[in-house]
Amino acid sequence: MRIILFGPPGSGKGTQGELIQSKYGFPKISTGDLLRQEVAAGTPLGRKAAAQMKKGGLVKDDLVVEMMKERIFKEDCRVGYVLDGFPRNIFQARELEAADGQRKEIAIDIQLPEKIIVERLLARRVCPECESILNLSLTKPKQEGICDHCGTELIRREDDTLEVIEERLKVYHQQTKPLVGYYREKNTYRRIDGSGGIQAVSRQIYALLEAAMANHSEKEARK
């Protein structure tokens, strides 16, 4: 099972990915984490990525794809994996398909009205010390304004402003639109309503996953 999570900033897809990981044991793989790990470990791919970032650019698609291909064939991905932030465009989607096309797939799009996205992002706080992220519209810290993990005062990120948020959303929709078409055509695209709380969203995701898994084992049994 390959689970691809789409969702605009503020949709909580990172959190949902972690919940899927702990419920079903599929590792959650995000492009950002993977890049950081490879760079920190100083692998050949990590060194190449670091060099590209140093030049001020984004890491090139082919390098991201290469890292991803290595990651999804590790032992812990044998039964399944969850992708967060990948694929980001059609090139990456096709490469993924070419590398691991036999796997049962579901692409879940967590949809959220723009008004709620903006509200949520403006309610986002980060811990400058341990980098945990908290959304005040979804979760309250035990003590107001203080990080639950390390006790540091939470701050609002400088780029969580209305202007920056609107720009990020525009980019998100531009990137995602072609992917929606791509996965629709493969018939693996599903959309859910992300406007409820964390649990309301995960209930919808679990229902989709369980339907997909049941369907899959039926097919296996008929073989």
Ligand SMILES: [Zn+2]
């Ligand atoms: Zn903290």
